[in-house]
Amino acid sequence: DQQVKQNSPSLSVQEGRISILNCDYTNSMFDYFLWYKKYPAEGPTFLISISSIKDKNEDGRFTVFLNKSAKHLSLHIVPSQPGDSAVYFCAAWGGSYQLIWGAGTKLIIKP
Amino acid sequence: DVKVTQSSRYLVKRTGEKVFLECVQDMDHENMFWYRQDPGLGLRLIYFSYDVKMKEKGDIPEGYSVSREKKERFSLILESASTNQTSMYLCASSLGQAPDTQYFGPGTRLTVL
Numbered sequence: 001d002q003q004v005k006q007n008s009p010s011l012s013v014q015e016g017r018i019s020i021l022n023c024d025y026t027n028s029m030f031d032y033f034l035w036y037k038k039y040p041a042e043g044p045t046f047l048i049s050i051s052s053i054k055d056k057n058e059d060g061r062f063t064v065f066l067n068k069s070a071k072h073l074s075l076h077i078v079p080s081q082p083g084d085s086a087v088y089f090c091a092a093w094g095g096s097y098q099l100i101w102g103a104g105t106k107l108i109i110k111p
Numbered sequence: 112d113v114k115v116t117q118s119s120r121y122l123v124k125r126t127g128e129k130v131f132l133e134c135v136q137d138m139d140h141e142n143m144f145w146y147r148q149d150p151g152l153g154l155r156l157i158y159f160s161y162d163v164k165m166k167e168k169g170d171i172p173e174g175y176s177v178s179r180e181k182k183e184r185f186s187l188i189l190e191s192a193s194t195n196q197t198s199m200y201l202c203a204s205s206l207g208q209a210p211d212t213q214y215f216g217p218g219t220r221l222t223v224l
Contacts, residue, residue, distance in 0.1 A: 018120075
């Protein structure tokens with residue numbers, strides 16, 4: 001059973017508008033969440049993270065929101081730019097060696 | 112900056128061949144990981160290592176083995192390559208301190224014919 005779910009395989013957004021990528025998790029023991037960005041034929045790169053003791057973390061155009069009661073987090077990108085077109089992975093850490101990964105959402109920014 | 116390098120970006124092998132994928136990290140990280148990425152399936156963990164000569168199976172270890180003889184180097188071995196092992200292989204490393212961010216290499220696109 002998937003513990004981290006990204007239910008939208010793809011998302012298309014107009015350049016300059018807000019992109020919102022969603023992620024749901026089932027394990028309440030997760031206490032740290034990460035977002036990675038991946039371009040084709042490259043490895044994922046770390047984008048932003050959030051600890052479970054916070055409900056928001058911001059880094060430039062990127063903001064991650066965490067709703068622990070709903071077991072839901074979202075990544076907001078404002079404003080969206082063409083270079084943001086990539087696959088975005090959500091991952092959760094629960095204290096072991098492993099990260100638990102979502103299946104990814106492909107973001108397409110339209111000019 | 113953390114640097115994780117992988118020996119090949121693209122590799123084409125024949126069914127039944129033994130395949131070695133090498134990964135090197137330069138940040139003295141404790142943990143190293145091998146994943147494969149397939150469309151719609153996200154990143155699936157094959158094996159990881161938390162110390163030299165130590166290894167743990169991930170979610171899909173069948174058909175693979177690993178070796179970590181030195182801290183900076185983690186090798187993935189396909190004992191007898193099969194067509195269903197055609198995939199993007201990603202190596203990652205992490206410091207091993209909570210919370211743990213993983214840093215990835217550029218990936219190896221392996222095609223098994």
